[in-house]
Amino acid sequence: MLTVNDIHVYYDNIHAIKGVSFDVKEGEIVTLIGANGAGKSTILKTVSGLLKPRRGEIRFLDEPIVSVAPHKLVSKGLAHCAEGRRLFLQMTVEENLEIGAYTRDSGEIEDSIADVYDRFPRLAERRRQHAGSLSGGEQQMLAMGRAIMSKPRLLMLDEPSMGLAPILVEQIFDIIAELNASGTTILLVEQNAQMALSVAKRGYVLETGRILTAAASADLLNDDLVKKAYLGGA
Amino acid sequence: MAFLSYLISGISLGSIYAIIALGYTMVYGIAKMLNFAHGDVIMVGGYMAYMATTEFGWSPLPSTLFAMAVCTLLGVLIEQFAYKPLRRAPSLAVLITAIGVSYFLQNAALLLWSANPKSFTSVVPFGTLRLFDGRLIISGTAMFTIIICIVIIVGLSAIVHRTKVGKAMRAVSEDRDAAQLMGVSVNRTISTTFAIGSALAAIAGVLLSSAYPILMPTSGAMPGIKAFTAAVFGGIGSIPGAFLGGILLGIIEILGKAYISTQLSDAIVFAVLIIILLVKPTGLLGRKVLVKV
Numbered sequence: 001m002l003t004v005n006d007i008h009v010y011y012d013n014i015h016a017i018k019g020v021s022f023d024v025k026e027g028e029i030v031t032l033i034g035a036n037g038a039g040k041s042t043i044l045k046t047v048s049g050l051l052k053p054r055r056g057e058i059r060f061l062d063e064p065i066v067s068v069a070p071h072k073l074v075s076k077g078l079a080h081c082a083e084g085r086r087l088f089l090q091m092t093v094e095e096n097l098e099i100g101a102y103t104r105d106s107g108e109i110e111d112s113i114a115d116v117y118d119r120f121p122r123l124a125e126r127r128r129q130h131a132g133s134l135s136g137g138e139q140q141m142l143a144m145g146r147a148i149m150s151k152p153r154l155l156m157l158d159e160p161s162m163g164l165a166p167i168l169v170e171q172i173f174d175i176i177a178e179l180n181a182s183g184t185t186i187l188l189v190e191q192n193a194q195m196a197l198s199v200a201k202r203g204y205v206l207e208t209g210r211i212l213t214a215a216a217s218a219d220l221l222n223d224d225l226v227k228k229a230y231l232g233g234a
Numbered sequence: 235m236a237f238l239s240y241l242i243s244g245i246s247l248g249s250i251y252a253i254i255a256l257g258y259t260m261v262y263g264i265a266k267m268l269n270f271a272h273g274d275v276i277m278v279g280g281y282m283a284y285m286a287t288t289e290f291g292w293s294p295l296p297s298t299l300f301a302m303a304v305c306t307l308l309g310v311l312i313e314q315f316a317y318k319p320l321r322r323a324p325s326l327a328v329l330i331t332a333i334g335v336s337y338f339l340q341n342a343a344l345l346l347w348s349a350n351p352k353s354f355t356s357v358v359p360f361g362t363l364r365l366f367d368g369r370l371i372i373s374g375t376a377m378f379t380i381i382i383c384i385v386i387i388v389g390l391s392a393i394v395h396r397t398k399v400g401k402a403m404r405a406v407s408e409d410r411d412a413a414q415l416m417g418v419s420v421n422r423t424i425s426t427t428f429a430i431g432s433a434l435a436a437i438a439g440v441l442l443s444s445a446y447p448i449l450m451p452t453s454g455a456m457p458g459i460k461a462f463t464a465a466v467f468g469g470i471g472s473i474p475g476a477f478l479g480g481i482l483l484g485i486i487e488i489l490g491k492a493y494i495s496t497q498l499s500d501a502i503v504f505a506v507l508i509i510i511l512l513v514k515p516t517g518l519l520g521r522k523v524l525v526k527v
Contacts, residue, residue, distance in 0.1 A: 050411055074417030086412035088405050099405050103417035106398065150417060 001026045001154055001185055002047065007056030009039075009046050016042050017053070018209040024154065024187050029180050031188040031196040031217070033230055034206030040189040041083045043206075044156050047187075048080035049073055060154070075103040079152035083159050083189075085143040089132030093123055096131050096142055100149030109149065116145035119175060137168040144172070148179065155179065156187045161195060173199050193230040197221050205230070235369045240492045241485065246376035248484020249383030250445070253438040254461030255468070255476035256390060257431030263407040263471035264427045267325065270332040271312060273458015274339035275432050279305045279439025280449050281347055284354050294357035302436040309432025310425055318421065336455075343451035351450045354443035375445050382441060386434065387477050394473060399426055407471070460487075460503070467507050469520020478518055 002024040009017035049070035101109040117124035120141040190196035197217040286297035394400035405413040468479025490502035
């Protein structure tokens with residue numbers, strides 16, 4: 001579904017991503033794990049078109065997408081739930097969901113809004129409130145709800161567990177598994193490697209702009225190197 | 235009674251400032267730039283309506299619509315050719331370009347219509363209203379201007395809050411990258427904003443020329459600066475702020491002229507602006523951007 005082939009991304013003269021390749025197949029959950037500054041968010045931004053790679057190729061659904069504008073990728077079925085949630089804080093919960101479905105006909109979004117409220121009942125209670133007045137957990141739910149409003153085939157999630165209490169983290173990961181079970185392919189970026197690998201089928205370990213290892217989640221969970229670096233000791 | 239009549243003149247002048255300020259504030263909110271050529275688009279609107287009425291012999295409504303169409307196109311073209319290539323440039327470069335566009339429009343007008351003032355025929359469809367045995371006189375222009383301003387503010391609020399385009403505008407205004415990730419085209423949204431702002435500038439040009447019927451290539455400059463002040467006064471980026479700022483500015487200007495000094499009225503307006511900004515740097519209705527991580 002998504003193939004990233006040897007991309008190099010620069011911030012001015014800083015070589016942030018140094019030849020990264022990976023792929024995501026239809027129906028999978030794939031995770032990119034790695035420390036702060038490893039380049040995880042940069043990779044997602046490059047896939048969604050906000051950043052342009054200097055070299056390398058990205059194919060989504062067998063089409064090259066490097067030169068496609070970010071807003072056009074949304075209607076092709078790519079959704080990127082960005083780091084820090086990036087909600088429209090001055091808009092209401094429902095308006096955030098509506099804008100999430102910007103690429104779809106306005107006639108068919110009511111069912112999708114109902115579906116999001118079904119998954120996240122807390123959002124239904126707060127539908128008329130400004131997104132800025134929500135708690136951190138509610139904001140994360142809204143960010144995910146908004147991302148699925150475009151009916152994506154591939155959903156990219158950047159640090160959905162960031163800043164959340166452990167119980168909320170579990171809830172969020174349950175929802176990720178549910179979304180995947182209902183047919184959405186997921187590319188998950190996480191610092192919480194333990195949780196990410198528990199839900200993903202495969203993982204890539206990223207370090208300073210390069211891929212260190214790639215393996216099935218179960219193998220990565222047992223890998224000594226990964227354990228030491230990302231899972232909090234032996 | 236005299237006070238009431240000054241107040242109405244102030245609200246009427248303020249309505250024109252408000253209509254212009256809406257263009258400034260929308261462009262600032264969405265494209266994050268100060269379009270100093272906005273005032274000159276008003277002037278172009280005035281000349282277009284003037285040409286339509288005097289040279290083509292059209293009646294006021296089609297003339298105004300013609301001016302709006304030309305200004306909309308002009309606004310979109312200015313954005314396309316002058317500002318869009320600078321989307322990632324430092325804001326100072328954009329500001330200087332805007333001043334350049336402003337001079338370009340003034341000089342183009344000088345070339346096309348010469349420096350001789352044209353006298354504009356008012357488009358206002360109703361006459362003067364006399365109340366209380368003629369002690370309170372409200373000009374047709376004043377009433378008409380206030381009504382148009384109210385219609386515009388109601389219409390614009392409806393667009394911004396109820397339509398898909400309006401939601402896209404608010405989304406781009408708050409977070410450009412996040413809006414793109416929703417599938418919103420930033421370029422098209424900015425273009426639409428310039429189109430709306432410039433159409434409003436044309437209306438302001440027609441109303442201004444009806445109230446002060448002398449049309450010159452520099453006619454738009456001073457009202458443009460004052461309306462920009464009004465937008466800052468109300469809190470730049472805020473639509474209700476532009477409305478409030480415009481009306482208050484008009485009232486302060488007229489009352490200052492009437493009761494303090496005709497020559498000092500502009501100085502009074504700017505003095506009030508400075509005081510407001512000292513007390514509330516974001517303007518009356520402007521808000522600090524809340525960032526929650």
